[in-house]
Amino acid sequence: MLLPNRHFSPFKLFLDRNSHTALMLNPKVLTTFTRALLTEGYRDHLGHADPSDGRWSFLSVPRRFPMAPLHHYLGFLRDPAAYALFGFVRNPYGRLTSAWKNKFLDGHHRSPDGSDAAYARSMRKHELPPLRAFARKQGLPGGTPNTLVPFETFLRYIAAQPEGRRDHHWESQSVVLMCDRLRYSRIFRIETELEEGFLTLGRRLGFPDPWVSARMDRRTNPSKRQAATYTPELAALAQSLIAQDLDRFGYDPESWRDY
Structure with a gap:
């Protein structure tokens, strides 16, 4: 069962x-x-x-x-x-990058002025408000409405949540x-x-x-934008979040350099 x-x-x-x-x-x-x-x-x-x-x-x-x-x-x-x-x-490094780009980077650029109102409804309702509140409390960029949530803020937000209670995208x-x-x-x-x-x-x-x-060449839903993500410091933070996946699925801990 x-x-x-x-x-x-x-x-x-x-x-x-x-x-x-x-x-x-x-x-x-x-x-x-x-x-x-x-x-x-x-x-x-x-x-x-x-x-x-x-x-x-x-x-x-x-x-x-x-x-x-x-x-x-x-x-x-x-x-x-x-x-x-x-x-x-x-x-796992690529999956985190993809989640941030698709949900936050692309969401911010859905309107010319980066308005929060342009984010997908599910993001406006469930993820954006608590993430912005977390950023404000921690003094991190991204706490102000209508501003971009940086990748670092996104990772630190995830790290503050217990494994098993996070959004399924990350x-x-x-x-x-x-x-x-x-x-x-x-x-x-x-x-x-x-x-x-x-x-x-x-x-x-x-x-x-x-x-x-x-049909293998018909894959869809890529992020529309490129943006720098990992530094050695952020890679170390990400590794603490994805260590189980790196080990279980056999990915190189240094493969963050590909993203």
């Missing part, structure tokens, strides 16, 4: 009971691309014009991501070992994927194992290899 943590959601878990295949999505690791590929594969090769076959019709996610019947999710919670479970991870990947309580058949690193990972999934689901490979 799986006792999920606060990050578990059916919207981030793909289940195909016919092939006993499960995929746990990992925010900031090709989730938009993955949902699109699965939806197109269900349509093109499994005959599902609606990826969720009309289930959950009052929600938008099931129209762009195959969602299983509710009792399939309950079955997974009762016996996750009944499925071959897969996941994707990325360099929570430890080990925690998001519940590696402490789930046994994965394989976790793929997207830098070197991306195509292998999707080919593995495709073969289990009945998607032809050439069809899967042709």
